[in-house]
Amino acid sequence: METTKWIIDPTHSEIGFKVKHMMFTNVSGYFNEYVATATTDDGFENNADFQFNATTKSITTGNADRDNHLISPDFLDAENFPSISFNSKALTKVSKDLYKLEGDLTLKGITNPVALNLVYHGVMNDPWGNQKAGFEITGKINRKDWGLNWNSALEAGGVLVGEEVTLQIELQFIKQ
Template sequence: MAKTKWKLDGVHSSIDFSVRHMMITKVKGTFLTFDAEIVADPEDLTTAEIKFTVDLSSIDTRNDDRDAHLRSADFFDVENHPNMTFKATKIVKTGDNEYDVTGDLTIRGVTKPETFKVVYEGGGKDPWGNERIGFSATGKVKRTDYGLVWNSILETGGVLVGEDVDVSIEIEATKAE
């Protein structure tokens, strides 16, 4: 298959995360609004062009107070930094349909390289004749690297919010017309 432009199907895609809470469990959340620019040959992602833009105000952890705190200057500071972006800079094939996708992740005006493990899940035609492809990606981001340093020390030792954020992405896209 040739390198093709793909349109994100937001209804069938997700960007989810989890982070340790009180050193004893994980809190999960999602971003409800995001977009992706993908130009790729799904059979060989090594030459793909991939860019994500995430609307940070769309964060949803199923708790309005926590979501408001995450939008505040203590965390994402969405008033001054409304988006998180990722632009792929290097893609290495690591196995059958498996890749390490490295790129520039920008949060709160700080840009650092991050690598995500990506699996091409497959492709085919949907019932309406559209060509579709799917990808899964996972990674880990250290939130303090991006100025997300707010925390609270627990009287039992440890901290309220963990430093490592596990990221899980599911992407479904249709061939652009």
């Protein structure tokens, strides 16, 4: 079997997330600096191995004060933990284009297994002759599983920051 390596096209990819704020609205954010690779033996339909690494300090939510708080020791502690990584362990076909992507997510020095939904959009050639593969990955994690425990109680009840983080990832890979 021929092994094929793919690298992420960062100009056509987005690593995003959402978290509840004050228990009734979402705050969205992204990572601006990241690398990702995929390795296949016989096409994405049969098997693929994904690796991802994001620079913690590259987090952005559109608010500098919030971003600085997120990279502080209260949350991601970017000085001590400069990256976030994901290494896949299994890719299982669920239906026509839907897969379950399982792997280890390391955040703030803590590694936990996660299961994510992956939609495979297929492979096509771009106008310059590059072969590209498209994916959408979604899932939910509990931030406290990685020691991201900071919060503030609200006067009316509840908390400032939700525990559940929704991952929203759009990936485009280029065949090497």
